[in-house]
Amino acid sequence: MVPLRQAFQQALDHRQARSARRRLTVLPADAVDFSSNDFLSLSRSSLLKSQYLQDLNACYHPPNKAPPLGSGGSRLLDGNSEYAEQLEQFIAEFHNAPAGLLFNSGFDANAGVFSCLPQPGDTIVYDELIHASVHEGMRLSRADKKLAFRHNSVDDLERVLLDLVENDSKFGHNVFIAVETLYSMDGDIAPLHKIIQLIHGLFPKRNAYLVVDEAHATGVFGRNGAGVVQELGVQEDVFIRIHTFGKSLASQGAIVLCDALTREYLINYARSLIYTTAMSHPALIAIRTAYELMCKGKTQSLQSNLQLNISYFRSRCDELSGTIDKAILQTDYHDRSPIFSVRSRKPRELAQYCQQRGLVVRPIMAPTVPLGQERVRVCLHAGNTRQEIDRLVDAISQWATVQSERSRL
Ligand SMILES: Cc1ncc(COP(=O)(O)O)c(C=O)c1O
Numbered sequence: 001m002v003p004l005r006q007a008f009q010q011a012l013d014h015r016q017a018r019s020a021r022r023r024l025t026v027l028p029a030d031a032v033d034f035s036s037n038d039f040l041s042l043s044r045s046s047l048l049k050s051q052y053l054q055d056l057n058a059c060y061h062p063p064n065k066a067p068p069l070g071s072g073g074s075r076l077l078d079g080n081s082e083y084a085e086q087l088e089q090f091i092a093e094f095h096n097a098p099a100g101l102l103f104n105s106g107f108d109a110n111a112g113v114f115s116c117l118p119q120p121g122d123t124i125v126y127d128e129l130i131h132a133s134v135h136e137g138m139r140l141s142r143a144d145k146k147l148a149f150r151h152n153s154v155d156d157l158e159r160v161l162l163d164l165v166e167n168d169s170k171f172g173h174n175v176f177i178a179v180e181t182l183y184s185m186d187g188d189i190a191p192l193h194k195i196i197q198l199i200h201g202l203f204p205k206r207n208a209y210l211v212v213d214e215a216h217a218t219g220v221f222g223r224n225g226a227g228v229v230q231e232l233g234v235q236e237d238v239f240i241r242i243h244t245f246g247k248s249l250a251s252q253g254a255i256v257l258c259d260a261l262t263r264e265y266l267i268n269y270a271r272s273l274i275y276t277t278a279m280s281h282p283a284l285i286a287i288r289t290a291y292e293l294m295c296k297g298k299t300q301s302l303q304s305n306l307q308l309n310i311s312y313f314r315s316r317c318d319e320l321s322g323t324i325d326k327a328i329l330q331t332d333y334h335d336r337s338p339i340f341s342v343r344s345r346k347p348r349e350l351a352q353y354c355q356q357r358g359l360v361v362r363p364i365m366a367p368t369v370p371l372g373q374e375r376v377r378v379c380l381h382a383g384n385t386r387q388e389i390d391r392l393v394d395a396i397s398q399w400a401t402v403q404s405e406r407s408r409l
Pocket residue numbers: 105106107108110131133180184213215216244245246252253254
């Protein structure tokens with residue numbers, strides 16, 4: 001038998017040899033961010049910081065009468081508070097949902113939802129690019145079947161669902177359909193209207209349940225950043241929505257929006273809620289502060305700035321694609337999306353070239369994306385300046401020019 005530490009080393013060496021070893025990195029403070037999920041640049045916003053400090057001060061003065069800092073336990077034991085419950089109601093109202101339940105992270109929320117809601121005999125049908133946290137939930141789930149459909153393909157979803165309806169004697173069971181609104185790697189948006197139409201057509205008994213993860217869309221899309229579901233006005237057609245706070249909202253944690261009965265069921269059965277210490281009071285205040293800003297329309301100008309930056313970057317990418325051979329480099333983007341992929345055969349080299357010039361972009365390698373679809377992921381932010389965007393496009397262009405020249409030699 002291989003001793004444990006040797007097994008660890010072998011596994012890491014194997015990843016290293018495939019250029020797939022993951023490492024923790026610390027960014028230089030002055031680097032330009034084209035990588036994080038801080039789409040509204042709220043994380044660095046003095047408006048949010050000062051409002052948060054004000055809210056924190058208001059809550060913790062005088063300190064002897066203030067709530068404890070740490071929650072002290074699970075929500076089910078000592079970790080609950082009126083503040084947490086009011087926050088859930090406030091966020092649920094903002095999102096036009098009957099109820100909400102906080103989780104410590106989006107990962108916990110998805111793991112909780114998919115591990116406990118599908119019952120024995122049920123089926124989960126999921127977009128092939130669904131987030132790892134949904135896979136984690138599915139691994140623990142009692143559902144009979146877990147079936148993937150091709151990314152964002154309504155036709156393929158129809159094929160999978162029809163097969164289930166026509167050939168499965170257990171069709172009377174429930175079907176859970178898992179999608180995201182804005183996908184984190186390709187930056188494309190789910191065709192929600194068509195998915196909902198399809199579900200209504202195939203499941204007149206209403207035993208299909210759509211679960212929509214709005215992690216990347218929160219803050220970015222919809223009125224005051226409420227998300228794609230509300231932008232389309234289809235909240236009644238969605239069983240569960242998951243909004244996370246760690247991306248555009250510059251905080252941490254997540255909420256599952258659902259009906260009151262489902263909330264009660266999750267409180268009783270979601271192990272990622274039950275067996276973990278609830279968020280601290282300052283963490284809850286941070287979430288409330290960010291939502292108050294959204295609710296009062298104070299993030300609208302950031303949403304608009306982000307869209308202006310997206311249009312500008314797109315126009316610069318179009319210029320690039322007019323001059324650079326597609327075999328060397330290709331830029332993919334989608335309507336209004338802040339996530340772009342720059343495809344090339346050497347994403348690590350391209351990312352490093354940009355990083356050396358103080359521009360933070362990341363190579364995304366298999367297995368995070370399918371083999372052959374490796375790319376550099378570019379995320380735009382409300383706070384990126386035109387000058388910064390120009391620097392990035394120029395760096396990409398210079399790198400591609402050198403590659404073309406090399407390939408001609
Ligand atoms: C689509 C999606 N869902 C859930 C999560 C997990 O959210 P959190 O970072 O809050 O755990 C992520 C984070 O990367 C995500 O992209």
